[in-house]
Amino acid sequence: MRTPLIAGNWKMNNNMTESMELVDNLIQLTKNFNKNVEILICPPFTALFSIKNSINDSVIKLGAQNMHFEEKGAYTGEVSPMMLHDIGVEYVIIGHSERRQLFNETDDLINKKLKAALKYGIKPILCVGETLGQRESGIEKSIIKNQITNAFNDINDKDSAKVIIAYEPIWAIGTGKNATSNQANEMASFIRKTVSELYGELVSQNMIIQYGGSVKVNNANEILSQNDIDGALIGGASLKAEDFYKIINSAQ
Numbered sequence: 001m002r003t004p005l006i007a008g009n010w011k012m013n014n015n016m017t018e019s020m021e022l023v024d025n026l027i028q029l030t031k032n033f034n035k036n037v038e039i040l041i042c043p044p045f046t047a048l049f050s051i052k053n054s055i056n057d058s059v060i061k062l063g064a065q066n067m068h069f070e071e072k073g074a075y076t077g078e079v080s081p082m083m084l085h086d087i088g089v090e091y092v093i094i095g096h097s098e099r100r101q102l103f104n105e106t107d108d109l110i111n112k113k114l115k116a117a118l119k120y121g122i123k124p125i126l127c128v129g130e131t132l133g134q135r136e137s138g139i140e141k142s143i144i145k146n147q148i149t150n151a152f153n154d155i156n157d158k159d160s161a162k163v164i165i166a167y168e169p170i171w172a173i174g175t176g177k178n179a180t181s182n183q184a185n186e187m188a189s190f191i192r193k194t195v196s197e198l199y200g201e202l203v204s205q206n207m208i209i210q211y212g213g214s215v216k217v218n219n220a221n222e223i224l225s226q227n228d229i230d231g232a233l234i235g236g237a238s239l240k241a242e243d244f245y246k247i248i249n250s251a252q
């Protein structure tokens with residue numbers, strides 16, 4: 001039985017006042033929430049510590065949007081897994097397409113980050129996804145298979161079971177153009193098959209596989225009802241408490 005995970009990726013949005021207001025609203029909305037759904041928010045680094053203190057008695061979990069793979073050292077401007085773990089961060093997004101594209105993150109770097117998160121007991125959400133050109137050329141599956149195989153390089157069975165995968169077609173992120181529920185489910189099921197080839201049926205059947213890419217209140221229900229989709233990674237719609245809460249309630 002897989003518990004759906006609805007995660008909000010705030011990206012580089014919200015100052016401290018806006019962050020606390022959004023969190024307070026979410027705490028209120030989820031006060032009596034008792035469905036079997038995991039709720040996660042991933043604010044910017046500057047807000048993590050304050051938010052951690054305010055969500056302590058709520059059902060909301062905390063994640064970071066990125067991290068370095070080293071524990072400490074001369075890496076000006078970076079934040080380490082040790083630092084995230086120290087303030088109670090439970091999840092981290094690894095290899096988001098914006099990081100791959102805008103900050104040149106390679107499969108090798110993503111593999112190092114995945115291992116570092118696992119070492120510190122932080123649950124990694126590994127993002128994979130193809131560009132529009134790759135989909136139009138019919139190579140989306142081989143792209144995804146490569147991203148997964150490289151990301152999991154040298155990760156053992158036990159650790160592999162702790163990873164969450166988010167299928168995020170790049171052409172659907174922040175564009176308002178979501179994948180159809182069939183496209184999303186087909187890719188989620190392909191990801192499950194790929195994981196099964198690497199780690200076997202048990203790991204693959206238990207793995208949480210999210211869809212991300214323009215999930216909104218009006219399409220969440222349809223996407224989240226697909227067999228192989230266990231939740232969503234949400235950008236834009238996670239910045240409004242009411243919308244995010246409605247999406248959470250669409251999960252089953």
Ligand code: PEP
Pocket residue numbers: 009011168172173174175176212213214215233234235236237
């Ligand atoms: C994302 O940031 O991972 C994302 C899916 O964004 P959006 O929901 O805005 O497309």
